[in-house]
Amino acid sequence: MNERGGRDGEHYWLTAQEIAQFKRDGYVTLRDVMTEAELTAIEPAFQQFIRGEIEGMGRDFCDMSGPYGRAFEDFNLVNAVLPRRYRPDLCGNLFELRCASISRQLIGADATLDYDQFLAKRPNKPDAEFSWHQDLGYWPTGTPDTQTATCSLALDDADRENGCLRVVPGSHKGPLRPHKPLHAGGRDASHILSITLDANDPVAELPLKRGDITVHDERIVHGSGGNTSKARWRRTYIVAFRSKACVAYERAIGFTHSHNDTINWQTHLGALET
Ligand SMILES: O=C(O)CCC(=O)C(=O)O
Numbered sequence: 001m002n003e004r005g006g007r008d009g010e011h012y013w014l015t016a017q018e019i020a021q022f023k024r025d026g027y028v029t030l031r032d033v034m035t036e037a038e039l040t041a042i043e044p045a046f047q048q049f050i051r052g053e054i055e056g057m058g059r060d061f062c063d064m065s066g067p068y069g070r071a072f073e074d075f076n077l078v079n080a081v082l083p084r085r086y087r088p089d090l091c092g093n094l095f096e097l098r099c100a101s102i103s104r105q106l107i108g109a110d111a112t113l114d115y116d117q118f119l120a121k122r123p124n125k126p127d128a129e130f131s132w133h134q135d136l137g138y139w140p141t142g143t144p145d146t147q148t149a150t151c152s153l154a155l156d157d158a159d160r161e162n163g164c165l166r167v168v169p170g171s172h173k174g175p176l177r178p179h180k181p182l183h184a185g186g187r188d189a190s191h192i193l194s195i196t197l198d199a200n201d202p203v204a205e206l207p208l209k210r211g212d213i214t215v216h217d218e219r220i221v222h223g224s225g226g227n228t229s230k231a232r233w234r235r236t237y238i239v240a241f242r243s244k245a246c247v248a249y250e251r252a253i254g255f256t257h258s259h260n261d262t263i264n265w266q267t268h269l270g271a272l273e274t
Contacts, residue, residue, distance in 0.1 A: 007033065010094065011101040022106050022149075026172030026220030027206070030102065034153060034211045038094055045087055046155065046237060049080035050120045057086055059191070059259035064119065065128050065226075067183045067190040076128035076226070080118040082258055090116070095153060096239055102215060103149035103241035110244040111149065115257035121163050121234040126226035128163055131194035134171075135240075136218040137179035138193055140255050140263070145243040148218035154208035155235035162234040163227045165214055168201045172219035191259050195221065218242075 005015040012033055022028040034042075048054060052061065052072045057080065063070045064079035084090040096113060103111035121128040136146060158164035179193035197203070201221065206214050216222055227234055242250075250256070254263045 007035075007098070010097040012098045014102060014105045019105060022215060022217070025167075025169040027167050027169070027214055027216040027222075028106075029206055029208065029212065029214050031209070031212050033098055033102075033213045034095060036211065039155060039211055042090075042093055042095060042237070043155065045083070045090055046118055046235065048087075049083055049118050050078050050235065052078075054080070054083075054086050057081075060086070062191065062259065064130060064192065066192075067185070068188075076122060076125040077130065078118075078120040078122065082115060082256070083118050084116050085258070095237060099149075099151040099213075099239045100241065102151060102213075106149045106215060107147040107241065108243065111241040112244045112247045114148070114240050114242045114247050114250070116240070117238040117257075119236040119238065121224075121227040123162070123227060123229055123231045123233055126228050128227045130163075130224040131182055131192060132197055132221060132223040133179060133193055133195055134176060134219050134221055135216075136176055137195065139218070140250065140253060143242075143249050144245040146218050146246065148240060148242045149215050150217070150238060150240040151213050151215050153213045153237040153239075154210055155237060156233050157207075157209050158234050158236075159207040160205055160225065161227075161229045162232045163225045164208065164234065165206045165216075165222060165224050165236075167204055167206060167216065168197070168221040169204050171201065171221040172217050174219075176219065177221070197221070 005013045018028050059068055060081040062068055062079050063075040063077055065077040177195045179195055182192040182194040183190040255261055
């Protein structure tokens, strides 16, 4: 930690206040984590995925607002899961390294990269919603240490109009809520799970400038609205870190965060009610 915080080569130093906010609220917003030149360097790979040019991804390339099987031209929320699996040259890029630095400060020295994901809300897609959920509701129960730092980089300015991330601050201190499949047909038809907000849940929107990130933990209730702008994308590059023991446990049961994983979801999602 240093007192002023900010970028420092492969590191990004958090202030004591930022670390305290993550623990207190379940999330933190960090400004200017990537410079314009650094963003420009990673964008071509991102765009290849979002244009649907990477072959052989199966369900790892889908619309995260709808059921599997939707035609690419009809996607609202383009979702590429595990891009580093399909383009290994992404491994070790500067964004990953800065997020590793941030995650070590938030969840401990053995923070291990668990998965990455590219998300892009097409302009003028009011249905490009990411439904309310807790990440832990999607993941196997029984992991030895659930701590997670999910870092989400804004490749475009994000706000209410293009569907920025929104959270229920402090909800990470409450229980894991029951998650239900959003679409008929369960996990075979769609990856999406959803929870209903309580009437008294406070909602905070997290607007970002290009190059800023949010970091959220595995229990905070969060989601995002549709993109009602006429011409603005909302593109997000996610890298999530969990403890080394947790990642080892996930892999041992065959869970890699790929939508192509064939583990028994009923066994591994204790909180899922169908
Ligand atoms: O950025 C979004 O719209 C939602 C992403 C999300 O839910 C997540 O990374 O856990």
